[in-house]
Amino acid sequence: MNSVAPPSRPRAVVLMSGGLDSCVTAAIARRDHELHALHANYRQRTERRELEAFHAQADSFGIADRLVVRLDYFAAIGGSSLTDTAIAVPDGDPNAKGIPNTYVPFRNAHFLAIATSWAETIGARRIFIGAVEEDSPGYPDCRPEYYERMNAVIEAGTRPGSGIRIETPLIRMRKSAIVREGIALGAPLELSWSCYRLQEPACGTCDSCRLRLEAFREAGAPDPITYDEHYAQA
Amino acid sequence: MNSVAPPSRPRAVVLMSGGLDSCVTAAIARRDHELHALHANYRQRTERRELEAFHAQADSFGIADRLVVRLDYFAAIGGSSLTDTAIAVPDGDPNAKGIPNTYVPFRNAHFLAIATSWAETIGARRIFIGAVEEDSPGYPDCRPEYYERMNAVIEAGTRPGSGIRIETPLIRMRKSAIVREGIALGAPLELSWSCYRLQEPACGTCDSCRLRLEAFREAGAPDPITYDEHYAQA
Numbered sequence: 001m002n003s004v005a006p007p008s009r010p011r012a013v014v015l016m017s018g019g020l021d022s023c024v025t026a027a028i029a030r031r032d033h034e035l036h037a038l039h040a041n042y043r044q045r046t047e048r049r050e051l052e053a054f055h056a057q058a059d060s061f062g063i064a065d066r067l068v069v070r071l072d073y074f075a076a077i078g079g080s081s082l083t084d085t086a087i088a089v090p091d092g093d094p095n096a097k098g099i100p101n102t103y104v105p106f107r108n109a110h111f112l113a114i115a116t117s118w119a120e121t122i123g124a125r126r127i128f129i130g131a132v133e134e135d136s137p138g139y140p141d142c143r144p145e146y147y148e149r150m151n152a153v154i155e156a157g158t159r160p161g162s163g164i165r166i167e168t169p170l171i172r173m174r175k176s177a178i179v180r181e182g183i184a185l186g187a188p189l190e191l192s193w194s195c196y197r198l199q200e201p202a203c204g205t206c207d208s209c210r211l212r213l214e215a216f217r218e219a220g221a222p223d224p225i226t227y228d229e230h231y232a233q234a
Numbered sequence: 235m236n237s238v239a240p241p242s243r244p245r246a247v248v249l250m251s252g253g254l255d256s257c258v259t260a261a262i263a264r265r266d267h268e269l270h271a272l273h274a275n276y277r278q279r280t281e282r283r284e285l286e287a288f289h290a291q292a293d294s295f296g297i298a299d300r301l302v303v304r305l306d307y308f309a310a311i312g313g314s315s316l317t318d319t320a321i322a323v324p325d326g327d328p329n330a331k332g333i334p335n336t337y338v339p340f341r342n343a344h345f346l347a348i349a350t351s352w353a354e355t356i357g358a359r360r361i362f363i364g365a366v367e368e369d370s371p372g373y374p375d376c377r378p379e380y381y382e383r384m385n386a387v388i389e390a391g392t393r394p395g396s397g398i399r400i401e402t403p404l405i406r407m408r409k410s411a412i413v414r415e416g417i418a419l420g421a422p423l424e425l426s427w428s429c430y431r432l433q434e435p436a437c438g439t440c441d442s443c444r445l446r447l448e449a450f451r452e453a454g455a456p457d458p459i460t461y462d463e464h465y466a467q468a
Contacts, residue, residue, distance in 0.1 A: 069307040077355050110344070117338070117343075157380045
């Protein structure tokens with residue numbers, strides 16, 4: 001994983017949450033880019049664990065330039081069980097319709113704005129984000145159309161010729177295909193963290209754990225992370 | 235200024251920097267909306283003074299709900315004389331072309347993302363921002379097209395039916411017309427702060443002071459704030 005990058009590759013900012021999708025996204029992006037990794041702490045419940053996963057993955061990928069930002073205001077704004085401790089994280093329900101209470105209103109726009117400011121400053125022309133439409137059907141800011149429109153804003157709102165564009169290599173992929181791609185690229189999936197609920201081990205039952213476990217099962221590979229003793233992988 | 239607002243007016247988020255333009259914008263917005271005021275500290279040089287102006291104006295307008303956010307990461311990203319103390323703020327030059335070094339890459343997108351998350355959470359359908367094309371010709375994120383595109387992102391990226399839209403009532407106005415509008419609406423212009431350079435008194439010579447003084451002169455009204463002794467208002 002720590003092979004030396006060839007010199008003078010174009011720069012890219014990659015958003016790395018510490019999760020599975022952004023881990024695979026970074027593995028894709030590094031083939032052609034010199035990576036600059038962005039991570040946000042926004043007082044989400046599993047903040048400490050996600051930050052740990054971010055640094056472990058960045059070490060594994062050999063990414064030297066990392067920007068960790070603190071966004072305390074999400075907790076002040078509230079409205080999501082991820083940042084508002086007054087709202088409980090529900091068990092995942094594959095038949096649930098609508099927007100889950102783990103939705104943080106317009107969250108990805110904040111991360112993309114930071115990525116764009118950073119990209120413009122360091123001369124990166126690509127921003128990689130591991131958004132996946134399938135596993136976030138209720139999250140309005142995980143749809144391809146959202147990213148197309150955000151690229152139009154970036155074009156209008158950055159220096160002429162900045163050439164900055166968001167890339168969403170996973171957006172149309174099934175979760176199981178993402179797992180397979182990650183394994184094929186040697187992405188350090190064992191260092192990724194997805195659970196919404198606990199710090200350690202993963203709960204195995206929240207929406208995010210459920211989708212992850214399903215994906216590994218479908219991909220025919222064991223999930224390399226540990227789950228809560230009350231939950232046993234099939 | 236402290237008249238009691240009629241009940242059940244629609245809510246709006248208004249971005250208030252502490253400056254002149256957002257002061258007039260708030261005066262416009264309050265005619266038809268219950269205001270919720272947003273202010274960002276981003277380690278800009280005059281952060282303390284701008285925050286003071288924000289609270290003084292919000293007091294004057296009788297705005298109870300205020301969200302003050304801290305964005306420390308702009309200083310880490312760098313690239314602007316406003317947040318990077320290694321770069322000096324230049325004197326204003328009316329003939330300068332291109333993007334001035336006071337430009338903070340993609341700054342307004344951060345503020346609008348926060349405003350949108352907050353608006354979605356509190357059920358506000360309007361976001362007011364005092365962007366002015368004329369006085370920021372070199373800032374890509376002060377053009378009408380930028381806001382049209384941002385509205386398209388908000389439409390795609392928030393809950394269906396959120397109905398959130400950015401309003402830019404000043405965007406096509408000349409700065410002198412903004413001053414006149416502010417005076418006509420009884421906006422507390424004496425509580426506004428525009429200088430890029432100093433905490434107190436205003437320098438009178440940076441780009442922002444120069445444009446402000448020119449606007450008051452053109453409007454035929456004295457600027458009610460105090461300027462540095464080395465600079466005398468004509």
